[in-house]
Amino acid sequence: MFVAYDQLNERIGALRGAEPGGTGVVLVESPWKAGRRPYHKQKLALVLASLRHFAIELAQRGFAVRHVVHDGPYRDALAPLARELGPLTVMEPAERELREDLAPLVRDGALRVVPHDGWLTTADQFRRHRRTPPWRMAAYYELVRRETGILMEPDGEPAGGRFSFDTENREPWRGEPPAAQPPRFRPDAITTEVAELVEQRFGDHPGRLDPGALPASRSQVDRLWAWARESCLQHFGPFEDAMSVRSTTLFHTRISALLHLHRLLPRDVIADVLAMDELPLQSREGFVRQVLGWREFVRHVHRETDGLRDLPGGAKPNVLGADRPLPPAFWGAPSGLHCLDEVVRNVWEEGYGHHITRLMVLANLATLLDVDPRELTDWFWAAYTDAFDWVVEPNVLGMGTFAVGPLFTTKPYVSGAAYLDRMSDYCGQCAFHPKRDCPITPLYWAFLARHADRLRDNPRLAMPMRSLARRAPTARERDARIHARVAELLAAGERVTPDALAE
């Protein structure tokens, strides 16, 4: 059988229940795939170190492992092996890119596809939450909660009387309780070798490679998840939306890449969390909503729309017509906006950032600046260790930028400086003051004004649109001027400063 780079678990797919003695496993390392985008070096190291550790774990259990390095598409690596060994079985790939790559072999019968049983929900469940778009996570999540019985009372009511405690997950963090400190790992010989290989072969890729932050061996993966359970989940719910210069993690679990690679199984993490009776319901439900809800939901959306290429009415995934290039600030040129600079610096340091920094800093600013959503998606894909097509495309094109309109989210998630100031401590170190002169607020009003025709009837934007209507014409002219000036400065790779915006 062939086990893909993101199927690294012996309890799923064709490996589930396979007897070591009678089973051969093909694993493929593809420098070609690694070089297709400027992937963060930490991501390349994580994927490769995980693959190599998994190969050794399987071999130690007695599986005959054929570890192939091939510098080209996966189909070219597998075709000769299928001729030599006979048809190979593969669990259906999660990534569209890999499905496309392997399609000719599937057609020829060289590859036999078995269903992906690492997911928690089915396409049928997704289709039953709403037969036609727009799709809605809340309705889907409710259906799945009812059908799985997860966090449900015997009388059929959701635990705590509500399906979502989202409204209680919005506390800012001011330093207490202390933020969870992610564990450090001692790199073993395999991880060290992988780190050297990545530095040598992909030294021109961006990002810092930090082998001590890589949970690559089985015991390191288990230690990360134990840390998440012990140190993060207690406070996960209330501070889910908080952001701080003092911690990139706060109380988030950092497990996304391990879930996607299947080094951790979603069903295991859900079961573990449900067994933690001591956790406040708001944290338990918050976590379940992310893994059983959002993670599965975006995957279904991606699958149903052929990776958002096949949208209702033939629409293109850029309904707001955003067409400006991504500013150099996303690649590390200082922008002068402390929130942006801090989050970008963190991403290139760690390949990680939690949900709200991605949504309300990076995607927010890119959306306010009319950045081409495809270019932004490709940046996210390169920058984060947990980015794979099925998860990054819907998150950026749907949730992050509203590029697919209300297909599966209700509104653009944009904000001015007041939200950032309330939920973070970034503004304290910025040259701008959030109430007096931060350009993000005029950028926000200018965005609403530019897209008023499309957004006016959106019930979730009724309040800001009313405020926009009351905004004086001189203020609106100034908003537009600041938007143009900030976009111009950032496009040129220059800093936005109070002087540069002085009128």
Ligand SMILES: Cc1cc2nc3c(=O)[nH]c(=O)nc-3n(C[C@H](O)[C@H](O)[C@H](O)COP(=O)(O)OP(=O)(O)OC[C@H]3O[C@@H](n4cnc5c(N)ncnc54)[C@H](O)[C@@H]3O)c2cc1C
């Ligand atoms: C613009 C944008 C781009 C994003 N790109 C990615 C991406 O490339 N890869 C990725 O895994 N997530 C992405 N997300 C979703 C989310 O930000 C990350 O899953 C999360 O921050 C991962 O960190 P964590 O493991 O500490 O998560 P936690 O906050 O601890 O949450 C637990 C788990 O829930 C799951 N989850 C939560 N939200 C989502 C979501 N919206 N979609 C899918 N899974 C979710 C993840 O598996 C995560 O590990 C993106 C979000 C936005 C707004």
